[in-house]
Amino acid sequence: MDELGLSSGADSAIGIALPDRLGLTTYNIGAEFAYELDFWGRNRNDARAAGAERLASEADYLTARMGVLTETVRTYLEIANLRHQHRLAGEIVEVFQQRKSLADSLYDRGLIDTRGLFTARRNLRNAQAELPQIEALLANAEGRLWVLMGGYLADLADMLPDSLTPSAALDPVPAGIPADLLVQRPDVSAARQRVAAARYTVGARRADLLPKLSLSGAIGLQSTEAGELFDPEQWFRNLSLNLLGPVFQGSRLRSNVALAEARLNEATAAFGRSVVTAVNEVEAALVGLEASRRRHSLLASLAEEAQAEAALQEQRYVSGVGDYESFLTATHTFLGTQSVLATAARDLGYARLALHRALGGAWTANEREALQQRPPSSILSTSTE
Structure with missing residues (x-):
């Protein structure tokens, strides 16, 4: 002002005082808003589609x-089966060791030839060779369990005692498992939710073809007095409502509808495939469980007979009626049937587990609630009972 030769008290050339406008204080406030009326359900369907995708x-x-x-x-x-097999393999090695010692004694006395001696030695070496293989398989299985459990290898000795083996004393599967149990399978549920999401998306894209009714407003106020900014009359004078008509882009919007319908058809087909797959898996699991149960029952009877034969041969040998070779042979046969029975018990556990997975978990409400409330360690321990 001074450089221009003007000041707040300066006069103009005609004697009119100039106001100090550059020092005037002004107050401004502004706001914008927009709201779309969801007459056709576009936003509602988009929200429902997002919710279904979340559930999927x-x-x-x-x-x-x-x-x-x-x-x-x-x-x-x-692991339970391999530990049992390792113990049985050790007992079988002891039996063949005794048979080799017997063969050595008979050979030294000239009662058998070298063929019998070499046969005893070969059987012993074959039995001993089984131990490293079982130990390698056991180490591999324990390592995989350690990875699956997130690294608790030190606790496996307490969690998996050597005497633990699956049992065939399982609750029977109820006849005529209802088909609605397949819905609890998470993969079937995910496919069903994706069908729902695709259906909602089709509704939203069809709503895009219809007019959109939006309310929008812009407010901008300016005053030299702060109190005037909140004058209701000034607010209503600056408020505007704009009714926006739709801007149709017919080709693009119709293409979006066609794409959404195609995705709905794809999701429906995927849901149908998941249901068919689930039914087939349940039927196969039921057949497999029944076959494993029958096999385990037959092998259990065979093991009982072998045990009775071994006990009889032991009694005959102790009483001096039977020979030591027959006793060792019966003992080896009994241990062999025990090994096969342990494998059958493991397979029975596999079959039961396959049915649980095919059904998406337990097949009764009580079992499902109990399974959800149990800690993982108790689930592991009771799965083989």
Whole structure:
């Protein structure tokens, strides 16, 4: 002002005082808003589609979780069987060691030839060779269980005692399992939710073809007095409502509808495939469980007969009626049937586990609630009872 020769008290050339406008204080306030009326349900369908996709993602998580749990229990059963097999293999080695000692004694006395001696030695070496193989398989299974459980290898000795083996004393599967149990399978549930999401998306894209009714407003106020900014009359004078007509882009919007309908058809087909797959898996699991149960029952009877034969040969040998060779042979036969029976018990556990997975878990409401409330360690321990 001074450089221009003007000041707040300066006069103009005609004697009119100039106000100090550059020092004037002004107050401004502004706001914008927009609201779309969801007459045709576009926003509502988009929200529902997003919710269905969220449920599908949760079901995918449950599918992965069930896969990990199934593999954990399967590895648990494998370790239990391998530990039992290792103990039986050690006992079989002892039997062949005694048979070799007997063959050496008979050979020294000239009662058998070299063929009998070499046969005894070969059988002993074959039995001894089984131990490293079982130990390698056991170490591999324990390592896999350690990975599945997140690294608790030091606790496996307490969790998996050597005497633990699956039992055939399982609750029978109820006849005529209802088909609605398949819905609890997480993969079927995920496919169903994706069908719902695709259906809602079709509704939203069809709503895009219809006019959109939007309310929008812009407010901008300016005053030299702060109190005037909140004058209701000034607010209503600056408020505007704009009714926006739709801007149709027919080709693009119709293409979006066609794409959404195609995705709905794809999701429906995927849901149908998941249901068919689930039914086939349940039927196969039921047949496999019944076959494993029958095989285990037959082998259990065979093991009882072998045990009775071994006890008889032992009694005959102790009383001096039977020979030592017959006693060792009966003992070896009994241990062999025990090994086969242990494998059958493991397979029975596998079959039961396969049915649980095919049904998406337990097949009664009480079992499902109990399974959800149990900690993982108790689930592992009771899966082989």
